[in-house]
Each structure stands twice: as structure tokens, then as C-alpha cells.
Amino acid sequence: MPVSAIDQLITALGKLPSVGGRSARRMALHLVKQKQLRIPPLHQALARALEEVKTCSICGALDDTDPCRICSDDRRNHKIICVVEDVADVWAIERAQSFHGVYHVLGGTLSALDGRGPESLRLDSLTERLSAQQVTEVILALSATVAGQTTAHYIAERLASYSMHITRLAHGIPMGGELDYLDDGTLNAALQSRLPF
């Protein structure tokens, strides 16, 4: 028996991250119930994304253009490069709207367990950028995980011969966070890095 159009749609939707069988069925039903209204916008958005989205050859982020909007924006400070693991991190920092430099997406972290060595990260293109343009600061905005911090240390060592500042994000109490609920590691970091009031 051939797969029905609805079952095919449910299967395709079920491949999206954190969408299980139940959610996929709800989504498919939502779409086909008013199909003329609801399917075309998603269908067109997918077609456009398939055609237009490309990886920026400078920073490694995803955008419609290459170089991406951030790398080709003259109003941004191209002397400060924020190094992140993933495109999602670029989006997160952009949403915070307080960083006006440019990015460099590594495409992951070092991980001996998963067999990801330095050659799997976009490190050569980072050093090329540092050699080519006058960069004054590299911010290592990597996750506060073992893999993230290992990667940060590796990059810091590799960039030691360059003359720019190498910085990292601050550790501390999240905004709105209560001390009582904070883990010991974060609380220690917040105490160590205490600042004049």
C-alpha cells in the first residue's frame, strides 16, 4: 500500500528537531485542515531557503548573501571578532543587541571522544582573518562546558603569537537569578570575579 500524502507529511515533519509522532500529527492536521491557507507560506519559505541560504565565506554564518549581512555591514566594528561554536550562538548574541563587532563560527568544539580535532573547526580561516585585517580583540564566546572551555584554551594558545587582546565571556549570576538556586561553580566564579559596587 503506498504511503498517503498525510502520512508522508507526518513523517517529514517528525524529522524536525524535538518533534515526536504526536506533534507531527498535530502539525500535519493543522496544515491540511486549511491547506490552501496554511501550506503555501511554509512551502515557499522552504523553497526560498533551499535556494538562497548560503554559508558566509568569511565568518561561516548562514545568510542569503555571501558575505553575510553582518560581515558586509560597514557600520560594524570589524576589528573585534567574536568566536562562537555555532550559527545559533550568532543569532543569540544578535538578539541581545549589544555586540557591534563581527563573528567567526567554528562549527563545533574540539571533542576527543567524538573524534573532532582542530582540523574539523574553521580555525585556519580565523587565523587568515587575523593576518589580513587589523583585529584588536578576539572574544572567545564559547559555552561554559568542558568541550567549550577546552576549545577556548586551544584557540587562545594558537593565537598567542598575535598581538590582539583575547577575552572570554564573564561567568556569574544570570540576570533575575536567585543565589539559593545557583550551582556552586557559578557562585564561586561570581565571587572570584566580584567588582566594585
Next chain:
Amino acid sequence: MPVSAIDQLITALGKLPSVGGRSARRMALHLVKQKQLRIPPLHQALARALEEVKTCSICGALDDTDPCRICSDDRRNHKIICVVEDVADVWAIERAQSFHGVYHVLGGTLSALDGRGPESLRLDSLTERLSAQQVTEVILALSATVAGQTTAHYIAERLASYSMHITRLAHGIPMGGELDYLDDGTLNAALQSRLPF
């Protein structure tokens, strides 16, 4: 500034049920990261659903064919009609694989608050089916909510002049359910409908 392809995709995905901004961003990133591999299956499934899915003119369910696979299946018992609120209920009962009759999808419930009267439900086509074919039983498989039960009572009254059996689903303890966690209404119903062991 025109909307980028990725933002357009995030917006379209965010319109799916129970998908918020964060999930939509995750989905969009998942899709565009390996776009040649991940976008075409969903894109094609949407195109096929848009073109092929139709409402069954007999039962009101959604399928590629009209009449739907269930209504056109001779191995099913067309003398037993299971009346449900929504297409999702047809899918739920089909998954349980124990019902071998046919369905009739009402398309909702009566609701004075939302201004949904009997004319908004597919009731005329139900009575037409009852007149045209020799139906021996109508199962009112409606939700155990106020709206569902009101609708069930309304339909039962309207079908009183026909000679078939009108049944409803049993209320009782869900399989795997513990008495201690059960609400009073369900426990009462289970006690009232107790059966010889």
C-alpha cells in the same frame, strides 16, 4: 530591509501548532544547516499534501482519495458508524486497531459560547447516510467534556426516530491508571458501570 530567507522560514515554522520562537529557530537552523538533505523531503511532502489531500464526501475525514480509504474499504463494516468530533479522533481510533466500522466526522461540537449551532456540524450528511444505508449501530465517540456530551445528547435525540442502536464509549479507569490518582467523576462512573468479574 527585506526579510531574509531564514527569517521567513522561522516565521512560517512558528505558525505550526505548539511551536514557539525558540523551537522555530531550532527547526530552521536544523533545516538550513544541511539544506540539500533536509529541506527537499519536507518541501515535497507539503506540495503533495497541498495537491492531493481532500475531504471525504461521505465521512468528512481527510485522505488522498474521495471517498477516503476507510469509506471505500469493502472489508469494513459499513453498518456501524462511529461519530467523532475531528479527523484527529479518526486517527486515534484507527491507531487502536480494534474498530472495523466506518466513521462520520462532525467537524466540532455544539457550543453556545462560541456560536456553533447544529448547522455548523456535518449532521445532515449523517442522517442522509442513515437513510440511505442499513446502519445497525451509531457509536457516539465524543469527548467526555461538557461540549462533547451536549453534542452527543443532541445527536441521540435527533436520531431517536431511526431504528438503529445508539451507543457511547465507556467511562472508566484508564489502562495502567492508579485509583489513587483518579478524579472523583471517573471513579464514580467506573463504579456505576461495574461489570461481573
